[in-house]
Amino acid sequence: MKSIPISLTCLLALAGCQVTPSSLPQAEPAPAAACYFPATDARALETSVDILTEWGFTLTSTDTTLGLISASRERELHGYYDPYDNAYGYGSGMRMFGGLGIGGGSSIGFGGGIGFGGGIGQQPVEVERVSIFVNDAHIRISRDIRRFDHMGDLRESYSASNDDFCQRFQTAFEQSVPTAGSPL
Template structure:
């Protein structure tokens, strides 16, 4: 291929489209102030595991040397398959259990029977909580992500809200005050 000044100019123009972002992404909305609180009890991480497990989270990762704990829980979103479906694939009227019966947008009536589940899964919401303890303070970070029936990320947001962090703070205080710790 012969390089002409026009093709070089086009290449430079396309290279400008690949510029680095001017700023790093930030949490939106920002974490609440109550997500950073004093905590100097050595049993804080153990109590955190206990509290999050009681709330239905499963432990994903932990490092006691760093004071890091990550846990998550997953919830099936019933009824979200139609929300995340392509508009042209959504049924207009009708019902379906193991097949389908419905009427289309024009003239006609169709009856279909489908056997087998296909390759899709139900849409899910994954809530992840990360705790960082520096032996004096606890920092809480929480996010919620929603995945469609094909496993693609559809929504994601920071969820480090004041209500969640205060509830966690109270539960940790109660857990460490009673001395109810598992070794």
């Protein structure tokens, strides 16, 4: 009988312990009800693009056959405090890496590195992304916000499809749509 190496046995035992998720990921918090509203205007995509560009968004991609618009805007966060800055023992623009190893026989190895200045002159940034889906005479808005620290590391990310943003968009959309009797 052929022996099975202990590492393969452990690997097989651990593979049997994996559990598949019981549900798919969901947006937390769930999008607000105001983020889904009727749009009877045939030019809903063009109107949505106009509103987003007026609000300072830059189009990242569009697909008119699907009725999808994606846009984003970015702003610097002056004075942004990162609550996780010192969570792992480093922060304030300093990164460290090092190690120590002892080998067989009489060999000893030591390595180290340190970096200063990462992020000097850079500001923390907030990136706001919006996706608009127009289909079956309805508009669906999805929005998220991501915050990056001065090193460019992602520090916060959350769904921002809230009542405030969606109601402001819906109001701007309804004001931009011409009435039935008015000339274009």
